[in-house]
Amino acid sequence: MQIVRGIPVSPGIVIGRIFVLDDERLRIAPRHIRPDEITDELERLERALHASVEELHELRDVAEVELGHDAAAIFTFHVGALSDKTLTDPMRVKIREEHFAAEYAVYRIMRDWAERFARMPNAAFATKIDDVRDLSARVLRHLIGEHQSRLDQLDHKAVIIASDLTPSQTAGFDRSKVAAFATDFGGRTSHTAIVARALGIPAVVGCNSLGAIATDGVSVIVDGDRGVVVVDPDDAKLDEYRSYREQRRLEQLTLDEVADLPSRTRDGVDIRLLGNIEFADEISALLDAGGEGVGLYRTEFLYLTSDTEPTEEDHYHAYTRCVELLDGRELVIRTVDLGADKYTQEQFETPERNPFLGCRSIRYCLRNLPMFRRQLRAILRASAVGPIKVMFPLITSTAEFRQGKSLIRDVMEELAEEKIPFDSTIKIGMMVEVPSAAILADVFAREVDFFSIGTNDLVQYTLAVDRTNERVADLYNPAHPAVLRLIREVTRAARRRDVPVSCCGESASEPGMAMLLIGMGLRTLSVTASAIPGLKRLIRSVSTSQCERIAKKAMTFDSDTQVTTYLRDQLQKIIPDPFEGRA
Ligand code: PEP
Ligand code: MG
Numbered sequence: 137m138q139i140v141r142g143i144p145v146s147p148g149i150v151i152g153r154i155f156v157l158d159d160e161r162l163r164i165a166p167r168h169i170r171p172d173e174i175t176d177e178l179e180r181l182e183r184a185l186h187a188s189v190e191e192l193h194e195l196r197d198v199a200e201v202e203l204g205h206d207a208a209a210i211f212t213f214h215v216g217a218l219s220d221k222t223l224t225d226p227m228r229v230k231i232r233e234e235h236f237a238a239e240y241a242v243y244r245i246m247r248d249w250a251e252r253f254a255r256m257p258n259a260a261f262a263t264k265i266d267d268v269r270d271l272s273a274r275v276l277r278h279l280i281g282e283h284q285s286r287l288d289q290l291d292h293k294a295v296i297i298a299s300d301l302t303p304s305q306t307a308g309f310d311r312s313k314v315a316a317f318a319t320d321f322g323g324r325t326s327h328t329a330i331v332a333r334a335l336g337i338p339a340v341v342g343c344n345s346l347g348a349i350a351t352d353g354v355s356v357i358v359d360g361d362r363g364v365v366v367v368d369p370d371d372a373k374l375d376e377y378r379s380y381r382e383q384r385r386l387e388q389l390t391l392d393e394v395a396d397l398p399s400r401t402r403d404g405v406d407i408r409l410l411g412n413i414e415f416a417d418e419i420s421a422l423l424d425a426g427g428e429g430v431g432l433y434r435t436e437f438l439y440l441t442s443d444t445e446p447t448e449e450d451h452y453h454a455y456t457r458c459v460e461l462l463d464g465r466e467l468v469i470r471t472v473d474l475g476a477d478k479y480t481q482e483q484f485e486t487p488e489r490n491p492f493l494g495c496r497s498i499r500y501c502l503r504n505l506p507m508f509r510r511q512l513r514a515i516l517r518a519s520a521v522g523p524i525k526v527m528f529p530l531i532t533s534t535a536e537f538r539q540g541k542s543l544i545r546d547v548m549e550e551l552a553e554e555k556i557p558f559d560s561t562i563k564i565g566m567m568v569e570v571p572s573a574a575i576l577a578d579v580f581a582r583e584v585d586f587f588s589i590g591t592n593d594l595v596q597y598t599l600a601v602d603r604t605n606e607r608v609a610d611l612y613n614p615a616h617p618a619v620l621r622l623i624r625e626v627t628r629a630a631r632r633r634d635v636p637v638s639c640c641g642e643s644a645s646e647p648g649m650a651m652l653l654i655g656m657g658l659r660t661l662s663v664t665a666s667a668i669p670g671l672k673r674l675i676r677s678v679s680t681s682q683c684e685r686i687a688k689k690a691m692t693f694d695s696d697t698q699v700t701t702y703l704r705d706q707l708q709k710i711i712p713d714p715f716e717g718r719a
């Protein structure tokens with residue numbers, strides 16, 4: 137049994153079997169075959185070896201012409217190795233005498249061979265290890281296909297272990313196959329984590345060394361509540377987690393009962409709880425959880441889940457579908473926020489050196505006007521069907537906001553000429569997610585219809601901490617006094633100009649931070665659907681004056697750890713953690 141700690145990003149406890157998703161780290165679990173399958177299995181091995189050698193011959197010929205003799209020699213070594221019986225005969229023995237499946241035979245013999253190279257004192261031999269891995273992956277690909285597509289062939293739910301996953305990979309997961317996932321890289325507010333929460337897939341990221349010990353087929357516990365992954369758990373650990381899972385289920389039942397009650401504080405103030413969504417399909421779960429509308433629709437996921445760029449009609453259908461499902465409730469559509477960790481195929485092929493500070497989000501849209509106009513046309517057309525607000529992400533200057541707004545006016549004129557209906561009074565707001573926007577909140581407040589504070593980015597840009605980087609995850613804290621001061625600037629500026637302000641960053645779903653935000657005057661929070669029942673219970677247990685006192689006190693501390701500890705203590709007094717000290 138091995139216990140690995142990471143960052144909990146999507147709650148839930150899953151006990152399952154490992155499926156390693158990285159090809160280059162592919163690990164094959166020992167699988168036995170029946171004696172009557174030996175002949176077929178030996179033939180499978182011969183076919184895979186033959187196909188690999190053919191492929192290598194072709195690669196060698198191409199390399200000889202295009203790269204020269206030295207480069208081609210690499211493939212000569214590979215062909216030689218696969219044709220050498222001292223390497224391949226032990227594979228046949230593993231199948232014939234030990235009754236192992238062909239993929240395990242190849243994996244095992246290649247691994248032993250790589251280890252022999254690793255033990256050699258001469259450094260030149262160490263470089264051969266990569267060749268052996270490469271060779272092993274090639275033969276295995278011929279035996280079991282691309283690992284990614286093997287996921288499609290899974291007939292049971294598995295726990296995915298990968299070094300990293302992109303938001304689009306995660307969004308593409310089939311919920312009936314993926315029970316949970318754990319990765320070596322990633323941070324709490326990375327979009328991969330956000331999608332996991334949206335899909336309700338328990339997940340732990342930033343595990344560092346998990347990839348090195350994970351093996352296909354081995355049993356595993358993923359504890360998405362506390363950020364723990366237990367590989368090959370013993371019976372005592374399994375029992376401990378089974379009983380914790382049961383207690384958790386009972387706790388969830390009591391939370392579900394809160395869903396239909398008003399989101400009102402003890403002194404009678406309504407706090408609107410809206411949802412953050414990436415797909416229209418999330419809306420029914422959001423309404424079931426007690427959400428009153430959508431405060432953030434991340435429309436870039438239309439791009440991330442499709443191979444082709446969405447047309448105006450694709451946008452329009454997605455938006456009208458949301459409008460219909462919401463049936464008159466609020467819908468805030470955020471214009472495309474591509475870039476950084478959410479990239480299109482084209483962006484992927486031309487990576488930026490520092491994408492979080494690069495051509496992302498509104499900048500990308502303003503430089504790709506035909507694409508941006510397509511989206512704005514669709515939003516405006518859908519605004520004739522039901523209530524919609526539009527919001528620009530990553531605004532850093534008034535010029536950007538004005539450009540976006542004048543583009544909307546332009547598109548409105550175009551639609552009017554075409555006699556296409558739209559809501560000419562549509563509200564246009566912006567996210568406050570970079571320090572420049574927060575500092576200039578009083579200036580922006582004269583021009584915007586509403587603000588939505590995006591703490592996910594605000595924290596990373598204020599503290600210079602990459603939100604996706606597990607190595608600096610301990611420095612990423614929305615309770616940092618610098619972040620709190622910026623939020624206070626925004627709420628004050630908004631109040632002075634009577635501009636509605638909400639928070640749609642992940643911090644709004646953390647109960648301690650939620651109390652603080654309410655204490656600073658926020659009356660609308662937009663969060664992942666699954667966080668709504670817990671937040672509602674909290675809201676019904678506190679008064680706004682209590683939250684104001686907490687916010688006031690929190691603002692007196694000079695370090696994020698002091699604020700975090702203080703908020704945790706206050707929360708524990710209001711709603712004791714039922715699981716504290718368990719498991
Ligand atoms: C944010 O930055 O807080 C936010 C809500 O936007 P996203 O997470 O999509 O960057
Ligand atoms: Mg953001």
